[in-house]
Amino acid sequence: xxxxxxxxxxxxxxxxxxxxxxxxxxxxxxxxxxxxxxxxxxxxxxxxxxxxxxxxxxxxxxxxxxxxxxxxxxxxxxxxxxxxxxxxxxxxxxxxxxxxxxxxxxxxxxxxxxxxxxxxxxxxxxxxxxxxxxxxxxxxxxxxxxxxxxxxxxxxxxxxxxxxxxxxxxxxxxxxxxxxxxxxxxxxxxxxxxxxxxxxxxxxxxxxxxxxxxxxxxxxxxxxxxxxxxxxxxxxxxxxxxxxxxxxxxxxxxxxxxxxxxxxxxxxxxxxxxxxxxxxxxxxxxxxxxxxxxx
Amino acid sequence: xxxxxxxxxxxxxxxxxxxxxxxxxxxxxxxxxxxxxxxxxxxxxxxxxxxxxxxxxxxxxxxxxxxxxxxxxxxxxxxxxxxxxxxxxxxxxxxxxxxxxxxxxxxxxxxxxxxxxxxxxxxxxxxxxxxxxxxxxxxxxxxxxxxxxxxxxxxxxxxxxxxxxxxxxxxxxxxxxxxxxxxxxxxxxxxxxxxxxxxxxxxxxxxxxxxxxxxxxxxxxxxxxxxxxxxxxxxxxxxxxxxxxxxxxxxxxxxxxxxxxxxxxxxxxxxxxxxxxxxxxxxxxxxxxxxxxxxxxxxxxxxxxxxxxxxxxxxxxxxxxxxxxxxxxxxxxxxxxxxxxxxxxxxxxxxxxxxxxxxxxxxxxxxxxxxxxxxxxxxxxxxxxxxxxxxxxxxxxxxxxxxxxxxxxxxxxxxxxxxxxxxxxxx
Numbered sequence: 001x002x003x004x005x006x007x008x009x010x011x012x013x014x015x016x017x018x019x020x021x022x023x024x025x026x027x028x029x030x031x032x033x034x035x036x037x038x039x040x041x042x043x044x045x046x047x048x049x050x051x052x053x054x055x056x057x058x059x060x061x062x063x064x065x066x067x068x069x070x071x072x073x074x075x076x077x078x079x080x081x082x083x084x085x086x087x088x089x090x091x092x093x094x095x096x097x098x099x100x101x102x103x104x105x106x107x108x109x110x111x112x113x114x115x116x117x118x119x120x121x122x123x124x125x126x127x128x129x130x131x132x133x134x135x136x137x138x139x140x141x142x143x144x145x146x147x148x149x150x151x152x153x154x155x156x157x158x159x160x161x162x163x164x165x166x167x168x169x170x171x172x173x174x175x176x177x178x179x180x181x182x183x184x185x186x187x188x189x190x191x192x193x194x195x196x197x198x199x200x201x202x203x204x205x206x207x208x209x210x211x212x213x214x215x216x217x218x219x220x221x222x223x224x225x226x227x228x229x230x231x232x233x234x235x236x237x238x239x240x241x242x243x244x245x246x247x248x249x250x251x252x253x254x255x256x257x258x259x260x261x262x263x264x265x266x267x268x269x270x271x272x273x274x275x276x277x278x279x280x281x282x283x284x285x286x287x288x289x290x291x292x293x294x295x
Numbered sequence: 296x297x298x299x300x301x302x303x304x305x306x307x308x309x310x311x312x313x314x315x316x317x318x319x320x321x322x323x324x325x326x327x328x329x330x331x332x333x334x335x336x337x338x339x340x341x342x343x344x345x346x347x348x349x350x351x352x353x354x355x356x357x358x359x360x361x362x363x364x365x366x367x368x369x370x371x372x373x374x375x376x377x378x379x380x381x382x383x384x385x386x387x388x389x390x391x392x393x394x395x396x397x398x399x400x401x402x403x404x405x406x407x408x409x410x411x412x413x414x415x416x417x418x419x420x421x422x423x424x425x426x427x428x429x430x431x432x433x434x435x436x437x438x439x440x441x442x443x444x445x446x447x448x449x450x451x452x453x454x455x456x457x458x459x460x461x462x463x464x465x466x467x468x469x470x471x472x473x474x475x476x477x478x479x480x481x482x483x484x485x486x487x488x489x490x491x492x493x494x495x496x497x498x499x500x501x502x503x504x505x506x507x508x509x510x511x512x513x514x515x516x517x518x519x520x521x522x523x524x525x526x527x528x529x530x531x532x533x534x535x536x537x538x539x540x541x542x543x544x545x546x547x548x549x550x551x552x553x554x555x556x557x558x559x560x561x562x563x564x565x566x567x568x569x570x571x572x573x574x575x576x577x578x579x580x581x582x583x584x585x586x587x588x589x590x591x592x593x594x595x596x597x598x599x600x601x602x603x604x605x606x607x608x609x610x611x612x613x614x615x616x617x618x619x620x621x622x623x624x625x626x627x628x629x630x631x632x633x634x635x636x637x638x639x640x641x642x643x644x645x646x647x648x649x650x651x652x653x654x655x656x657x658x659x660x661x662x663x664x665x666x667x668x669x670x671x672x673x674x675x676x677x678x679x680x681x682x683x684x685x686x687x688x689x690x691x692x693x694x695x696x697x698x699x700x701x702x703x704x705x706x707x708x709x710x711x712x713x714x715x716x717x718x719x720x721x722x
């Protein structure tokens with residue numbers, strides 16, 4: 001590149017400025033659009049957090065208060081003291097962790113079979129996996145309820161876990177299959193020639209290489225299970241068995257909404273997702289298979 | 296170190312796709328054998344069966360004294376270099392090199408000693424901590440080689456290890472691999488589709504086609520005495536000129552186009568089988584370097600027109616159109632069987648063949664440019680009493696007195712094949 005720059009004659013100033021300034025203008029325009037999108041995305045989150053720190057009367061004032069001038073943690077203590085908060089936390093943690101672990105194990109094994117072995121009906125299976133994701137959730141709620149009711153799984157965490165798995169697994173299998181296909185089979189073969197068993201090659205070579213895929217899948221499963229509302233709301237009746245999202249909805253009553261504690265509760269609920277994401281996101285970033293074969 | 300042996304090995308995929316058919320091949324201790332053939336000829340499958348990555352449908356493979364048919368890859372004590380190198384991307388160069396040793400429970404200190412020694416030999420010493428992604432193609436290739444060497448296995452298996460390198464690096468690594476193999480004296484089975492690679496590297500070369508072993512011999516013998524038309528057309532670059540001719544006159548004359556080549560009496564007498572071919576079609580093969588200029592030559596001549604001269608510096612390739620019937624047979628390598636294109640000079644004749652000549656004097660090119668350039672060449676025939684086995688061949692190097700009298704000196708070759716069957720099919 002540099003040699004090209006040297007050879008090229010220095011452009012005459014007026015000819016060059018116009019296109020360059022137009023280019024800059026266009027760039028600035030796009031930046032503004034991006035900024036607007038960012039504000040639209042971030043503002044609700046900011047408003048949630050800032051409301052959580054405002055005392056009650058400031059929340060509903062006619063002149064919006066952009067920044068909590070007298071921050072208070074009262075809303076948080078109120079929220080935590082609400083009935084069934086700790087039950088909801090426990091339930092959410094159980095549901096989410098079981099869904100994440102189970103979906104990772106099952107999806108990985110399923111993806112392995114789909115990516116590495118040829119069997120009758122494989123293509124059809126892959127298409128069906130993709131197809132079931134197209135069915136809208138709302139259309140499934142009633143049939144699912146009837147099915148689970150017959151199995152006596154309504155109002156039980158296990159029932160909800162199974163339902164979440166059915167939604168997480170197709171995506172997880174599909175994603176992991178892509179990652180597994182990205183690992184050249186020569187790597188495993190090479191490991192086997194180098195002295196690994198098939199299982200050893202799988203653990204030492206394949207598993208580390210699909211790490212990013214496992215991370216991406218686990219984030220998806222975590223968010224799905226933690227944030228899900230409709231299924232939990234429909235299937236879990238008893239307050240002791242509700243998850244955090246259903247518990248949050250209990251702030252909205254017939255007499256109105258208690259905004260302060262609601263926002264505090266929402267902030268608390270959002271925290272684990274953010275923390276989990278920050279913990280694992282560094283491992284997604286780069287394609288680990290780079291350099292395995294000719295690049 | 297150990298010898299390798301295929302004994303009547305078959306590989307069938309599914310129910311009817313045969314990749315390797317009745318392969319019997321012996322690789323001696325410390326020998327470098329190259330499996331070569333066009334893509335899809337079963338050479339890689341054969342190699343993978345030795346590695347244990349492919350099941351053996353029928354037959355036996357031995358490594359040393361042990362039949363390895365049911366031995367898992369890890370217990371065969373062989374090392375394999377893959378076409379794509381297959382370096383572990385999440386491990387550093389050091390870990391890549393040490394992986395096989397670690398799997399074999401070699402002590403840490405010994406691992407370090409051996410890895411460092413190999414790294415020094417291969418010029419990888421200062422990149423041991425890098426990841427494969429940070430290496431160039433040539434460096435990756437050397438890591439892949441190193442990973443095989445460091446194990447000190449019974450045999451090396453190499454699956455087109457050079458095909459991902461650029462032309463210059465390939466020539467360099469070609470020599471390097473051959474040198475390493477000679478230094479270590481490890482039994483090596485090497486797969487390639489590049490016949491130049493095969494000829495330059497192998498102690499012996501095994502040519503395969505459609506899963507069937509065609510011929511195994513030293514590169515020179517393969518070149519001088521190809522066992523069949525396929526080998527004749529596959530080995531050699533540029534490939535041998537092949538065309539049809541008719542044997543006449545009790546086997547002492549070849550006729551093609553308007554050319555009549557008298558075969559010297561001693562050739563005819565030495566090959567009594569040729570007599571049986573009188574009046575029949577045979578395939579004639581002439582190596583490009585055996586084509587000579589006509590000036591100063593009073594033997595048999597073939598007239599042709601120069602279509603193209605490709606100057607390669609030290610030598611040049613001259614495309615000469617002669618009147619003859621091209622060979623159209625399924626067992627030729629495509630390049631040879633290809634249609635010669637529109638005729639430019641030979642008129643009133645049914646068919647023409649482009650004869651490739653290889654000349655080493657630029658001065659000859661000036662003369663070659665004359666429109667009615669005459670090429671003498673020597674022809675060759677074959678005669679053999681054992682039609683299915685190796686053909687004998689001759690060319691006739693310059694002085695006519697020596698024609699055919701000394702088989703070891705002859706370099707061109709030809710194979711006899713009766714082509715009447717093709718004609719009967721309406722070819």
